[in-house]
Amino acid sequence: MPTTLEIESTLTDRYQTTVPESVRRALQLGKRDKIHYTIRPGGEVVLTRAEPPEGDDPVIGQFLTFLALDIASHPERLQAVDASLVQHLQSLVGGIQVDLNAALSVDDA
Template sequence: MPAILEVESTLTDRYQTTVPETVRRALRLGKRDKIHYTIRPGGEVVLTRAENVDGDDPVLGQFLNFLAHDIASHPERLQTIDASFVRRLQSLTGGIEVDLDAALSADDE
């Protein structure tokens, strides 16, 4: 039988709390992840990691979190995009039609 771990946290005046590190590790929680609460009839509350909603892309979410962290940590690395770069991109992609609702071909999957 696996060992049972018990941890505590304190509610602030605004009824907020920090999820203890032990719980975050056990549920593999990261920043901006969602938590699901199941309230049982006897008053017991079970805390689990919320499943991704259809349409949520966990890889994209992690990449966006990485970008946000990198921008916040190194704002000096940000560069502006000048008009000549935009024109170059448009020349490379101009006239290409994309149907975002079309199914991928077998080669593209």
């Protein structure tokens, strides 16, 4: 029979808590992951890792997290986009209509 591990954490004045490391490891939680709570009739609460909504791309999420951390760590690297670059890009794609909800063709996939 598997051993049950019991762990405690404390609520702050703002009703926040830190998820203990052993729980994070067991649920394979990383920064910005979501937690799902199931409240059972007897008052028992089951904590599980929330699955990302269908259609979310985990690679994009990881890239955006990386980008946010890099910007926070090195704000001196941020540069304004030059107006001439914006004009050049608009001249390249200006009249193209794109339906972001349309399915990709076999050639595009």
